[in-house]
């Protein structure tokens with residue numbers, strides 16, 4: 001009979017409350033709508049971890065390297081075939097292209 005150590009039972013790792021932001025992101029896909037000069041778009045921010053492919057940005061025609069957080073945008077109507085991956089900065093610039101940027 002080995003004396004059992006009566007160590008107080010550790011509470012199981014507390015179940016973390018659901019990360020609501022994460023949950024919302026999963027539900028909505030982190031999407032939101034934007035209306036630009038060229039119509040309505042649905043955009044979604046892609047985290048660096050989720051950027052596993054190289055894309056070509058239609059804003060500057062440069063590649064978006066793997067691991068770089070960026071934006072994907074597509075038309076809210078349609079089948080998503082027109083998805084485009086943009087550099088975040090290019091997307092912002094596109095959205096605000098009516099605003100004149102100060103020249104350097």
Ligand SMILES: [Zn+2]
Nearest residue numbers: 057060087090
């Ligand atoms: Zn770009």
